Amino acid sequence: MDTNQFREAAHAAIEDIIEYYNTLPSRQVVSSVSPGYLAPQLPTTAPTTGEPWSAIQPDIDRLIMPGLTHWQHPNFMAFFPANASFPGIVGEMYSSAFTAAAFNWLCSPAITELETVMLDWVAQMLGLPECFLSKGEGGGVIQGTASEVIATVMVAARERALGRQAKGLEGKEAEDRIDACRGKMVALGSEQAHSSTQKGAIIAGTKFRTVSTKREDNYAMKGAEVKRVLEECKANGLIPYYITVSLGTTGTCAVDEFDAIAEVLKDWPDVWVHVDAAYAGSALVLPEYQHLTKSFVHFDSFNVNMHKWMLTNFDCSCMYVKKRSDLTTALSITPSYLRNAFSDSGLVTDYRDWQIPLGRRFRALKVWFVLRSYGISGIQAHIRGHIRLGEIFGSLIKTRPDVFEILTGPVFALTVFTVLPRRKAGGGTRGDLPDSSHERYLNDFTPDASGQALMEANAVTQKMYERVNEKGEIYITSSVIGGVYAIRVVSGSPAAEEKYIRRAFEILVETAEEVLGEPGNAAKD
Amino acid sequence: MDTNQFREAAHAAIEDIIEYYNTLPSRQVVSSVSPGYLAPQLPTTAPTTGEPWSAIQPDIDRLIMPGLTHWQHPNFMAFFPANASFPGIVGEMYSSAFTAAAFNWLCSPAITELETVMLDWVAQMLGLPECFLSKGEGGGVIQGTASEVIATVMVAARERALGRQAKGLEGKEAEDRIDACRGKMVALGSEQAHSSTQKGAIIAGTKFRTVSTKREDNYAMKGAEVKRVLEECKANGLIPYYITVSLGTTGTCAVDEFDAIAEVLKDWPDVWVHVDAAYAGSALVLPEYQHLTKSFVHFDSFNVNMHKWMLTNFDCSCMYVKKRSDLTTALSITPSYLRNAFSDSGLVTDYRDWQIPLGRRFRALKVWFVLRSYGISGIQAHIRGHIRLGEIFGSLIKTRPDVFEILTGPVFALTVFTVLPRRKAGGGTRGDLPDSSHERYLNDFTPDASGQALMEANAVTQKMYERVNEKGEIYITSSVIGGVYAIRVVSGSPAAEEKYIRRAFEILVETAEEVLGEPGNAAKD
Structure with a gap:
């Protein structure tokens, strides 16, 4: 060619x-x-x-x-969005033309330097504490995905904790101490945290313990429960080294109790705290959400995927660390063929030491084009638009309490809900149900619930969910949250519009009515 | 926009x-x-x-x-190339337009299925054994980089070996046994293997031991030395679980002694063998190199980076495994929000379980465009052209035995050489040196050499190397190989031509003459 x-x-x-x-x-x-x-x-x-x-x-x-499967489609309401944009596509065009492995600064200084500046732009735009900017001891780097970010910080966290276990020891003694600890290292995460924490623990070769959550806390992880699990781990001879806290869990967009967790972790200084804000972190571009970042100064790392909700084509996961030496101490290896005067001088950043892969793409270019094309106000409008669609959808769901029950939200544009089975007697609407029945249903929302009402609700919800996706006009996802089979709807595509979310609601009502009208799908008593 | x-x-x-x-x-x-x-x-x-x-x-x-730094420049002769091509750029355009997180089959079946077919195409084109094709128990996947591939297979290897350590045990007993083994796991690699094996061992949380190589073996790792290190590890209470063998090491493009290593490893069935062919693997497209793949049937995994020498824009690292369940057993986690009927049926591939990141880009598209645009014959011509340039460059270097000494090559288009310091007396050319001096110099090519001749040669070679890159007309890399400071020249850019490699030789001669003519750079006796 x-x-x-x-x-x-x-x-x-x-x-x-x-x-x-x-x-x-x-x-x-x-x-x-x-x-x-x-x-x-x-x-x-x-x-x-x-x-x-x-x-x-x-x-x-x-x-x-x-x-x-068209992730940019206005009827894509599954998972979380993966926003593409025209400026992002143009960025990828230049990036592929300038192909370079770019594993160190000299391999293309522009690739490293634009990345550093862009990550500072993003950090400020999101109201992250100053400790995550590049001017101090911290800074940002673009990785491929949040799961890659989490695996990376978990390895750094493990090495930091092991190093501290061997503090004061040297040589063989230090090595023996570290060897003895390897089988005892344990990572923590909420049971609502993304599965990448559990996978990260496998990659890092450590144990993993979940911190449970409750519906009455909106599935947020609480400080007291974190404390309990940490103490339990310690009592069992384990060494906690890492915890993921979430700003927007995958299932329900829960926000963990940052302040209380930070307070608890003052007594556990060897535990690395990572804030996974992969999806909902984009909402920090709105001033009304920036209070959420107040506690981050106590945490070690943070990530947000611009490729989810911030108009930047996949892949672009922005990771920040408070102390970059925590990463480079664990991950830096410099064989002779990678040495050069600039890297040796310490004046430049070699991002290969901030990540698992050696080579890197020129991803900062698309970030630059996106941020300049939209401006902060454009990105704010984009996010606000989806949050508004979420509110509309949530209101619609609430108009049919005879059919749907909201589990959580709308929050960060995500609404999570279930279908309510109808009682045989009268086949009436939700309004016909005695209050006690509704209460009983809610009380069954516990992780180990096995109540009849919950089983029935789960069955009809799953049936409706499968039917909706089979019809194929909209695409949604389900999730099992604390034993409850629930449907997640999030309309975050750049093409999203009110008419699509209203149509989605119609489809959901129609399908629920269909399923609920079928023999065998009514409540048993 | x-x-x-x-x-x-x-x-x-x-x-x-x-x-x-x-x-x-x-x-x-x-x-x-x-x-x-x-x-x-x-x-x-x-x-x-x-x-x-x-x-x-x-x-x-x-x-x-x-x-x-222009990696597509005809004067880029450093590291290994990172080939871009126009069909590759067009592939990235479509890929970014179709942005999807694509972590499972249903998230965009085309992304998974094209990848499977393309990886089968590539495997057959390179003459890999049938066990690496998707029709049996193995198959290929596209990852970002060779270092990511190596970290991934090392985690799978560690889990496989730990599982076997706990064979016959269950529950707490199995867990205790695994915990006790974690601090004893050791990965091996030639001292010439790419640094990603050492980094992979850090990521996997295990020890790492090098297998030494010798100049007289062309820096290839030998079966006997692998056996010695394995036995030494065992004698020290360690559990070897992994070894990288290289088809084309980074320093000198050495090819390890596959047959003998395979023979040794028959006695070590728990050791995962990965073939790192990141760069030189592309040469397998030429029938005259395919005999090298004969032993691969005994090994567990293989990777070649199409983004290095095969005209596919970065990133595109093709990884193959003989038994895909070895990967998925270690890396598969399926939370409720990722479940769907297709994945549950086992009829589809979910590549997220073959890698560290969850989301994935549509990289197969550029592979498809590249393979169809060039055809196998076009890619063969591309590789042969560079190998020919390497031969020409090697011949040129040999015309000046008074200035240069070839350490290895030309092999796979890479020539590695040093500058020879001149003797003060007479200031003559290499031809003036007594044979014994030359012999002494060669004999000093050992890892722990500290001889005067070697130190002098290293000093002038480094000086010349730095001077050449300062001049800026060509870009080359240096490497320290078994204590020898050497220069690596590889002309593998798609824009490479004979005139550029000839001009590079002129620059090298000129600069060497300059450096050798300066006071203080002559040999001491």
Whole structure:
């Protein structure tokens, strides 16, 4: 492909992309292909001789498009969003053109330096404490995903804690002490924390203990419970080294009790505290949420995924540490072929020592384009718009207490709710139920509940959830929260609009009515 | 940025990219900015209101371009290459437009299925044994970097070995046994293996032991030495669980003694063997190298970075495992919000269980475009071209035995050499040296050498290396190999041509003559 052919192919790609975005609402949001759809349509080996772009391009529409689930679709209301934007796409174009492995400063100083400045811009925009800016002992780095960030800080946390266990010892004695501790290290996280903490513990080769949460606390992790689990670990001879606190859990967007947890952890200085704000952290761009960052000065690290809710194409997870030497002490290895005068001088940042992979992409470019194209006010408007849609959706759900029960929210644009089974007698609406029945249902919202009412509610909720996704007009996710099978709806696509969320509500009501009307789905008494 | 503005910005970006590639040879290959050049030229915070693309675009040329080190430049002869290509760039355009987190099959079936087919294409193209294809128990996955791959397989290897240590035990007994073993786990790698193995051992929380190599073996790791280190580890109460073998080490592109190592490891079935072919693995596209894969059937995993030498923009590291359940057993966690009927059915691949991060980019698209655009023959021609340039460069170096001494190569396009200090007496050429002096110099090529001749050679080689990079016309790297300070030259950019490698040789000769002619740089006797 020479430059002229590239121009032609790239122009054609741009038209494809524009057409794709223009026609998104008319496409089915979730792919309906069957497993294994693609291989039979492709040759079993790479072609021997090259093909022109004109032979390749039609295959995107023919073979790839049917297999895409459209995360930018206005009816994508599942998981959390993965916002793309045109400035982000342009950023990736330049980034791929400037391809470099960029594992140290000299490998392309612009890649490192723009990243440092952009991460400072983002930290200030989100109201993070000054300790996370690059001018002091901390700073930010762009990683691929929140799970990669969590694995990285857990390794650094483990090494820091092990180093402290061996404090005062040297050589063989220190090594023996560390070896003896390895099997005792334990990471903590709320049972509502994202699964990446549990996976991070596996990667780091340590144990993992959950801190339980309650519905009456809105599934937030409380200081007292953290304290209890820490003490229990210690009593069992374990060494706690790490805890994830969440600003917006995956299930319900719960915000953990930061102040109280910080207070408890004053007695546990070897425990690294990481704030996982992967999704909801973007809301910190709004001044009304910035009070949430007040306690972060007591914590060790923080991350927010700009690729979720901040208009920056995947991948772009912004990670901050209060003390960068905590990372580099654990992760820095400098073989001779990576040495250079600039790195040796200590005047430059080598981000490879802040992460698991060696090489890195030029991700800061898309951040720069996004922040400049939208401005802070544009990003605020984007987030506020979704929060407003969440409020509207929550209000709609509340108009049908005969069918739906809100479990949590709307918060950070996420509403979590269940379907209420109907009582056989009269087949009436929720209004017909005696208050005591409703109370009994709520009381069953406990992790180990096995009550009849809860089982029935779970069954109809799951049925409705599956039916909605089968219909395929909207895409939503379910989650089991404290034993409750619940539906999560979050409309955070850049294409989201009120009409789509209202239509989603209609579909949910229709489908719930269908399911509830079917024999066998009514409450048993 | 609406669709019309996007079209305009993207067209402008395409012209920038074409202009960039057209003018590459006239740019200085390594950036000459000083540390901290960028921040003073940028605002300290993100703008409040958005800016048009016309305000942003000129800043790429003004602020970013001076800070780029041009890895696509024909005079980039440092590290290993990081090939970009136009089809790869077009792939990234579509990939960013289709932004999805894609952590499981249903999140976009095309992303998973194209990846599986492409990895089978690549495996067959490289002559990998059938056990690495997806049709059996193995298969491939695209990760970001070789270091990420190595960390991933080391975690899987550690878990597999720990599981076997606890074989026959259950519950608390099994856990106690595993806890007791954690501090004893040890990974091995040649002292010439890439530093990512050492870093992987840190991430996995285990010890690391090197296997030494010798110049007379061309720095290849030998079976006998692997056996010796394994036995030594065992004698010290350690549990070996992993070894990296290299097809093309970073320093010298050495190829480890696969057959003999496979033979030794028959007695160590719990040791996971990973083949790191990050760079040189691309040469397997040439039939004349495919005999190297014969022993791989005895090994557990393999990786090659298509983003190094195979025309696929960074990042694209292809990892293969012989038994995918070894990975998924260690890394799979499925919380309720990630469950779906397809994944539960076991009919689909969820690549999140093959890697550390949860979310993933649509990297297979660029692989598809690259393989189809070039065809196997085009990629073979690309690799052969560079190998030929390496041969030419090696021959040129050999024309000046008075100045240069080849340490290894040319092999896989890489030549590693040193500068020979001149004797004061007569100030003559290499030809004037008595043979015994040359022999003495070679005999000093041992890891712990401290001989005068070696120290002198190291000093002039380093001086010349630094001088060449300061001049800035070409960019090369140095490495210390078994105590020898050596220069690595590898011309693997897609823009590489014979005239550039010849000019590089001229620069090297000129600079060596300069350095050797300076007082204080002659040999002492």
